[in-house]
Amino acid sequence: MAKVGFIGVGNMGGPMARNLVNAGHQVKVHDLSAEAVNFLTQAGAEDAGSIQGAAGGVDVLVTMLPTGVEARTVFLDNEAIGAADQDTILIDASTIDVATAREVHAAAAAAGRRMLDAPVSGGTVGAEAGTLTFMCGGDKAVFEEAKAVLGGMGKNLVYCGGPGMGQAAKICNNMIAGITVQAVAESFTLGETLGLDRDTLFNVLSTSTADSWCLRNLCPVPGPAPATPSNRDYQPGFAAALMLKDLRLSQAAAQLAGVATPLGAAATATYAMHIANGGGHLDTSSIIKIIQGDKD
Numbered sequence: 514m515a516k517v518g519f520i521g522v523g524n525m526g527g528p529m530a531r532n533l534v535n536a537g538h539q540v541k542v543h544d545l546s547a548e549a550v551n552f553l554t555q556a557g558a559e560d561a562g563s564i565q566g567a568a569g570g571v572d573v574l575v576t577m578l579p580t581g582v583e584a585r586t587v588f589l590d591n592e593a594i595g596a597a598d599q600d601t602i603l604i605d606a607s608t609i610d611v612a613t614a615r616e617v618h619a620a621a622a623a624a625g626r627r628m629l630d631a632p633v634s635g636g637t638v639g640a641e642a643g644t645l646t647f648m649c650g651g652d653k654a655v656f657e658e659a660k661a662v663l664g665g666m667g668k669n670l671v672y673c674g675g676p677g678m679g680q681a682a683k684i685c686n687n688m689i690a691g692i693t694v695q696a697v698a699e700s701f702t703l704g705e706t707l708g709l710d711r712d713t714l715f716n717v718l719s720t721s722t723a724d725s726w727c728l729r730n731l732c733p734v735p736g737p738a739p740a741t742p743s744n745r746d747y748q749p750g751f752a753a754a755l756m757l758k759d760l761r762l763s764q765a766a767a768q769l770a771g772v773a774t775p776l777g778a779a780a781t782a783t784y785a786m787h788i789a790n791g792g793g794h795l796d797t798s799s800i801i802k803i804i805q806g807d808k809d
Contacts, residue, residue, distance in 0.1 A: 514538050515662050518567035518574040519558075520587055521607070522549045525633070526577030528640040529606070529666045531556045533575075536665035543567040568596035573662045575604045580758070581613030588617045594624050602659050603628040606647070610762055611677040611684075612769070618651065618676035627655045630676065632683035633667065636751040644668040648686070650679035684766055687759035691780040691797070693727040694756075698801035701734050712737050733801035742796035753800060754793030757784040 519530040534557040541559035561567035614630040621628040629651040639645040645667035704714040715737030732738040760781040787803040
């Protein structure tokens with residue numbers, strides 16, 4: 514079992530760290546929220562007290578942070594890289610921009626530290642269940658060594674390539690998800706407006722060429738798929754505000770790469786309107802509200 518430091522134990526990081534504790538790893542945690550830290554200490558983790566405290570004396574340091582700004586703050590400004598032992602593996606599980614991921618990788622390499630960018634897919638449900646997909650960028654030998662810890666939090670561990678390639682895979686994945694959820698929402702809105710029964714439409718779509726993970730797991734209307742967030746007043750598995758964040762990352766990367774992504778741009782604009790109307794705290798599938806003209 515490994516000694517693990519974990520920085521950022523909120524809605525995603527909290528259950529991930531708890532799963533590491535349950536897997537038998539020795540875990541110490543740090544977060545700006547004392548309540549979040551207290552929750553983890555009650556589950557068997559240790560309060561690291563600071564960023565440097567979490568980074569020092571561990572085999573692996575995992576971070577789950579909101580944006581690239583916080584990643585720079587933790588790794589560079591607060592010197593988590595320097596506080597880590599020479600043989601510590603640094604794993605940033607945050608979803609951030611590719612440029613920042615590569616910048617942090619470069620700083621780690623300059624300090625003689627090993628690092629992976631390893632954003633996740635699966636939302637809070639996957640974090641709780643320990644079934645997340647990790648998309649990892651960095652040295653493959655480091656990825657292989659890190660599997661022992663990553664496997665305590667996720668089911669699918671995918672090596673995507675060099676520094677920043679985990680982030681690249683994540684934003685490509687979520688751009689498709691954002692576009693697809695919007696397309697499903699538009700289809701249900703159109704179908705019901707034309708007089709189609711929603712259960713009938715779901716049965717057709719789920720057994721035809723329109724079938725998708727998003728349709729089955731994020732059906733935007735209550736009824737046809739009982740386990741989806743639409744049946745729980747859109748309580749989030751993955752909040753719309755987070756989808757907008759990832760869509761904006763995809764558009765920033767597309768602009769940097771000189772690649773046209775018109776559907777990604779359209780989905781970004783739609784989610785931006787939804788968040789502006791107060792829907793950011795709701796599940797991604799609540800995008801149907803803006804399509805239907807719901808201002809709530």
